[in-house]
Amino acid sequence: MEPMPQQVLMVPYTYLYPFPGPGPGQRQQQLQSTVITVAPSEPPVRDHFLWSIFNFGYLNFCCLGFIALVYSIKSRDRKYLGDLVGARSYASRARSLNIATTVLSILLVVIVIALAFAGVFQVTRTVQYYYPTQYDYPRRWN
Template sequence: MNHTSQAFLTPTNGGQPPNYERIKEEYEVAELGGSHGSTSVRTTVINMPREVAVPDHVVWSLFNTLFLNFCCLGFIAYAYSVKSRDRKMVGDVTGAQAYASTAKCLNISALVLSILMVVITIIAVVSIMVSAGRLYI
């Protein structure tokens, strides 16, 4: 293999185009398997990335928007879920994962805060009813 560098900006070989064979020689393909008798078998392995399933949480966000919309967190989560689905359709897996992660955090926040508010309301109503019942007895 010849590892000499070649200048592409100034023609040193009489105005002819550069010889690309030298560059091609620098890259080698890893061969798998040994030789079988007089014939050698060459195998090339190409690693293809699997299609990554990115959950977009649209159904969960829609549920939170309709039923547990504490401080509009469900609606904001729905917006991020739709953006995640759009990024996934375009093929931007990293962007889709970022939007899906934000939508998941917003959905969890909306769910926890809404359940907490329901529990606090039930406790407040029960305590008011108990205290009002004691006054009239």
């Protein structure tokens, strides 16, 4: 869907203003109304700066959060300079890096939690094997 331009009427009526003339008194000058056609601007470029700050501070997997932060800052600089194509390019790369950082960091946290649970279960099995109750003989001597 392409945005449609809209017409904005700047001065809806004709006004009479005092105008200093060459003679001893003041004359009235008639001003005409003006219509300006205004096209809606393009949607703003999202630089994903806050997401990059979060990834840099909390989820910085293999420094991808830092690299995403650098591209976000470059995107913001390009946007302020008026280079929307460059800003979109840097923002797209920052978004991709932020997605990769978030996914890999969450995956790493899940793997660490799974390994911790597996390690706890393995330790309890080992303790039960080598230190059985007083009425049970150790299995290693059988």
